[in-house]
Amino acid sequence: MNHHGTFGAIALIACSSIALAGPVVDLQPGEFSNSLSGITNSDLSELRGTIEFDHYETFTIDSPSEGDTGSVGMLYEATLFSRVVRSNDTGNLTFNFRIIDPNAEHTGQISHIEINGFDGLQTRVEYRDEAGDDYVGPSIAARSLDGDKLTFDFNTSLASDQSSKFFFAMLDVSDYDFEGIVPQATVYLQSGEQITVDIAPNVPAPGAFALLGTAGLCFARRRR
Numbered sequence: 001m002n003h004h005g006t007f008g009a010i011a012l013i014a015c016s017s018i019a020l021a022g023p024v025v026d027l028q029p030g031e032f033s034n035s036l037s038g039i040t041n042s043d044l045s046e047l048r049g050t051i052e053f054d055h056y057e058t059f060t061i062d063s064p065s066e067g068d069t070g071s072v073g074m075l076y077e078a079t080l081f082s083r084v085v086r087s088n089d090t091g092n093l094t095f096n097f098r099i100i101d102p103n104a105e106h107t108g109q110i111s112h113i114e115i116n117g118f119d120g121l122q123t124r125v126e127y128r129d130e131a132g133d134d135y136v137g138p139s140i141a142a143r144s145l146d147g148d149k150l151t152f153d154f155n156t157s158l159a160s161d162q163s164s165k166f167f168f169a170m171l172d173v174s175d176y177d178f179e180g181i182v183p184q185a186t187v188y189l190q191s192g193e194q195i196t197v198d199i200a201p202n203v204p205a206p207g208a209f210a211l212l213g214t215a216g217l218c219f220a221r222r223r224r
Contacts, residue, residue, distance in 0.1 A: 023039055023043050023126075024039060024044065024124040024125065024126045024170060025124060025125050025126060025141060026122065026123075026124050027124070027141055027142075027143045027150070028143065029143055029144065029145055029146060029147035030143065030144070030145045031142070031143055032140065032141065032142035032143070033125070033140065033141050033142075034139065034140045036125070036126055036127055036137065036138055036139050036140065036141055036167075037126075037129075038126065038127055038128070038129030038137055038165070039126045039127070039128065039129060040129055040130055045088075045089055046087050046089045046090060046170070047085075047087070047094065047128075047170075048087070048088050048089070049086045049087040049088045049089075049094070050085065050086050050088070051083060051084070051085055052084040052085065052086055052093065053083075053084055053200075054081070054082070054083050055081075055082040055083075055198075055199060055200060056079050056080075056081055056082075057079065057080045057082070057185075057197040057198060057199065058077075058078070058079045058080075058101075059077070059078065059079070059080065059187065059195050060074055060077045060195075061074070061075050061076040061077075061108055061187065061189055061193050061194070061195050062074050062075060063075050063191070063193050075106055075107065075108035075189060075193055076102070076103075076106050076108030076109075076110070076160060076187075076189055076193075077102065077103035077106055078099050078100065078101055078102040078163075079099070079100050079101045080097065080098075080099060080185055080187065080197055080199065081097070081098045081099075082095070082096070082097055082199040082200065083096040083097075083098075083166070084096070084176070084200075086174070087170075091174045092170070092171055092172060092174055093170075093171045093173060093174065093175070093176060094168050094170045094171065095115075095168060095169045095171065095183075095199075096128070096166045096167070096168040097113070097115065097152075097166065097167055097168065097185065097199070098163070098164050098165065098166045098167070099113075099158060099163055099164040099187075100163050100164075101163070102160050102161060102162065102163060103160065104160055104161035105160075106160045107160060108160055108189045108190075108191065108193070109157035109158060109159050109160060109189060109190045109191075110154060110158040110164075110187060110188065110190070111153065111154060111157050111158075111188050111189060111190040112138075112140075112151055112152060112154060112188050113138075113152050113185055113186065113187050113188070114149055114150070114151045114185065114186045114188070115149065115150050115151075115152075115183060115184070115185045115186075115199065116148050116149045116150075116184055117148065117181050117182075117183030117200075118143070118147060118148055118149070118150055118169065118171075119146060119147050120147065121147075121171050121173060122170075122171060122172035123143060123150060123169045123170070123171065124169070124170040125141045125150065125152075125167070125168065125169050125170070126167070126168065127152075127164075127165045127166060127168065128165055128166035128167075128168065129165065134162070134163075135162070135163050135164060135165045136154060136158050136162050136163075136164050136165065137164065137165040137167060138152040138153055138154050138155070138164075138167050139153065139154065139155040140152070140153035140155060141153070141167075150169055157190045182198055182200055183199050183200050184196050184197065184198055184199060185199050
């Protein structure tokens with residue numbers, strides 16, 4: 001069962017001609033990068049901006065138990081935190097994602113996360129490196145041939161007692177039409193089980209803005 005919370009949203013879609021280069025990976029359709037190494041605001045000021053909305057999706061991943069009982073065992077439980085930020089420099093959007101509040105009682109490990117909704121958009125990817133060493137960032141990013149799906153791979157896996165750092169896709173648009181598509185994320189365990197969850201609201205609503213400090217993207221947490 002999924003439990004989710006959403007604060008604000010954005011509507012309309014308008015492409016921007018601004019596409020800055022920088023210490024991030026410009027991932028074209030069909031490409032991948034195994035050189036993600038982390039980035040901060042001091043590396044790229046374009047990351048500073050205002051929060052358009054935060055979305056929390058708590059999920060569990062189960063696996064059928066062996067035998068004739070038909071019972072299931074819970075392998076993994078956590079929350080996928082999605083944050084959309086509008087750059088102060090360009091006005092364009094960055095989609096940020098983070099796994100938070102994992103339940104350490106379970107044994108599942110996340111291998112990779114696939115996120116759709118990027119068809120026709122520029123996607124520059126990396127992860128935020130402001131968090132401490134206890135948080136894990138993906139080491140590999142890939143994009144599907146049609147350009148719609150991004151994959152963030154944790155390589156050695158994200159254990160059930162670890163939260164991730166923010167990993168992100170910087171877009172070349174100033175608005176995103178959530179009436180046309182609802183982006184989703186599919187979370188995969190190392191053992192093969194998976195679950196797909198929404199990462200954005202179904203219906204646009206008035207945006208809620210909160211200024212981000214110059215220290216960087218805050219690592220908000222919501223405790224269950």
